[in-house]
Amino acid sequence: MFRILLLFIILVPALEIGLLLLSGRTLGLIPTILLIIGTGVLGAWLAKKEGSDAIQKVNRQMQTGQMPGDAILDGLCILVGGVVLLTPGFITDAIGFCLLIPATRRPFKRWLRKFLEKRMNNGQFVFIKR
Template sequence: MRVLMALIIIVPALEIGLLVLSGNTIGPWPTVLLIILTGVLGAWLAKKQGLETIRRVQDQMRYGQMPSDAIIDGLCILVGGVVLLTPGFITDLIGFLLLFPATRKGIKPWIGKWIQRFIKRGNFTIIR
């Protein structure tokens, strides 16, 4: 909970600082256009990746396989799409890292371990 509170305070402060720096460096209008561009590009990429993941989940379930990897992909895509809609360069970087399959592949094992820790502690339950 402390880490979450720190992120809620620190990330917006850093975002504001970077936006002001960007506005001073390249100008306010290019900064605003860049934020809009990353939001639109992120929404398009999230939709594209999300639809591919849904198809993959359906295929895996059709063949009787557990789609655990695809579910983690879906979670990454959801979080990546949401943070890309948040204005700022740090959240955009996080969002694109979660949306691109190549970088998401490196992040997924960490997320899997994080979920397993939650399950072992009893903070996360699976309903069957």
């Protein structure tokens, strides 16, 4: 797992720099900068909207006595998507928007649920009741 993470940490920034240079050469400096700022502003607005919706969903489920598991996974995806959108670059922006848009967030939530369930079943996550 650590090797994959290390590869990701090295590979993604290198690809981002290459795409930003290509964009600057193709579109020009000002359009590239405006595109980066525009995706940041749009991403911040979308993260705020989706995050607010997720919080309301958690509150509704808790008021009815339900465990808000799906809403918490939504919130986690939205948080990661918002953070990733703060990083300038086209690859990270695409990943961030995929995590923020409900339709494209579903596969990530399925993977996250399976990942967490596997860890819990293997005893790698332990919940302590107080």
